[in-house]
Amino acid sequence: MMHVLDSSTLDPIVLELGQRFVDAGFELSLVGGPVRDLFLGRQSPDLDFTTDATPDQTLAVIKGWADAFWEIGRAFGTIGLRKREFTIEVTTYRAEAYDPDSRKPEVAFGDSLEADLQRRDFTMNAMALRLPGMELVDPHGGIKDLYAGVLRTPGRAEDSFSDDPLRMMRAARFVAQLGVALHPEVEGAMIEMAERINMISAERVRDELTKLICAPQARLGVDVLVSTGLADQMLPEVSALQLEVDEHHRHKDVYQHSLQVLEQAAGLETGPDGPVPGPDFVLRFAALMHDVGKPATRRFEPSGAVSFRHHDVVGAKLTAKRMKALRFDNDTIKAVARLVELHMRFYGYGEAGWTDSAVRRYVTDAGPVLERLHRLTRSDVTTRNQRKADRLAFAYDDLEQRIAALAEQEELGAIRPDLDGAQIMALLGLAPGPLVGKAYKFLLEERMEHGPLGAEEAQRRLHGWWQEHGPGSPAAEESTGSVDDEH
Incomplete structure (x- = not known):
């Protein structure tokens, strides 16, 4: 239900700024989202104002009053400023003229509040409060539309x-x-x-x-x-999730399933002090995109079943490609794609018990997105079969307990070999090069498979590996011979 406008929810700086403009001979109105939010009983941290003052005149009014100001939007008539915890924008009345073939509006300053409101996006954002008198200006029925819950344009x-x-x-x-x-x-x-x-x-x-x-x-x-x-x-990959219905092959509605996973993942976000503070874009977008590899991998089996083999790997590539096209930063792309790639990994745990080594690999492969992966995997259960849902939930509970138990014994979040590169070079008398990397990889595999070995045991295993793979070893000679044979 919509709240009645309560001016007491407005911070005093709103009226204070309005009075400064009026005293200088200009108009000032609070406009757009902040006015809408007043009727919704919410206080916006960002305050938008519109005025008949030019940017130069606005600067003259706010200098000495604002804690800081900037002119990045000056070409569009906007002066930004900060006052206490509020971010404020003051924009000169606009009557924009757009070129329908251009990405950018051609800005023309207007001379009235009503004309400015006419050019705004939706009626519920085309309301203003004249200051400091708090007169509501709503020429397009924004309050009515807000109350009715309808999104409509002024024109x-x-x-x-x-x-x-x-x-x-x-x-x-x-x-x-x-x-x-x-x-x-x-x-x-x-x-x-x-x-x-x-x-x-x-x-x-x-x-x-x-x-x-x-x-x-x-x-x-x-x-x-x-x-x-x-x-x-x-975002065509999401549209493509609407796979055609085939009454002879039964499988989930992939599109509706993906929307449900998105909704459920958002419900598993934590508060600000938790491991995944909401709203978390990476978790949510991975939830939406986790099955985008299915349309390309769908196969109808002779048994009548439908399979989507390797849709996780294909989906991760499609997701990364789409996010790159949308100019997301590399870290965000990497995190989302990793979640999509790993979202099926857990099902091997539910079908057959994992060794400690498999648990370590799960944690290591997830890396910094582990907590998100926990939530994505749990959210991916949308079956109406309660027994199946409970079985999957219990299995994942068990996996998280295994991870916690191993974490008490080992640093699972940053698994490293028991010997570092410098120690490997010293023990084997090597200079930096490919052999050091191979030795490091061997010890990392040993650490994954067997847990912490300790320096003494790691040295013993490294020397054993060196006898088999170092210069003069049968493996090295075989490798060299194969190269010579090619010539």
Whole structure:
């Protein structure tokens, strides 16, 4: 239920800033999301204002009052500033004229608040509070739409999305953030104009997608991207999860399953002091993408079953490729792709008991995403068969207990051989080179397989390996001979 506007939730600096502008002979209004959030009973840490003052005039008003200010958005009429814990933007009234074939708006300053509100994305964001008198300006029925939970544009949706196609993704994001529904005209325009999202830079699309995935109801937002065709353009791997129905072959609805895994993974995030503080984009996006390798690997078996062999490896490659195209940073790409690659590993544990060596490899291969992998794997259980779900949950409980028990004995988070490179070179009389790397790899395998060996036992095994693989050994001579034979 929508809250009644309560001006007491506004920080005094809002009225204080409004008074400064009025005293200087200008208008100032709180606008957009912060006004919407007042009616939702929320306080926004970021405050957006609009004014008839030019950027130079705005600077004159806020200098000496703001704790800091910046002019990065000056070309668009925006001056940014910080006052206490608040980030504030003050933008000159705008009446933007867009080139429909350009990615960037052509900025023209306007002369009225009403004209400025007309050019905003959605009615619930096209409300303003004139300051310092707190007069509500809502020419497009934003309060009514907010109360009804409907996302509508101030003018024709086609015109709004033609002005800035990214607004179509913002529509999906608001569905995910606020739980609102698209007005039929908005939805129709998005379906008709979905291809125009390709005019938008990958960076802007990435940022909107990240906000959507991190929203409280991300599942709803993703569904809007898919149902309107936007995902076909910027995230086609997710659209492709809608595998055609074949009544002769029974398997899960991969698309709906993926949405459920996304929802369940978000539910397993922790508070700020936990191992996976929410919202966690890496976990959530891996949950959404974990099965994107299935369409390419689907096979119909003679028995009537459906298989998706190696969909984890294929999916990891597809995920990395898509994230690279969307200009995600390398660390985020690596983390998400690793989770997709490893999401099936646990099922070998449930089918047959793992040795300590297998548990160590699981931890080592997951590395820094281990806690996320725990949550992704648990979230991947969407079966309605409660007995099967319980069996998988108990098996994963057991695996986590095994990991904890081994961690008490060993440093599982950073498994290293019992001897380092310098010790290996000293013992074998080697200079840095490929042989040192091979010896190191051998000791690492021994550590994985048998746990901590201790320096003395590690030295004994290293010398044994050296006799078999060092210069003059049968293995080395065989290798050399094979090369000579080729010539």
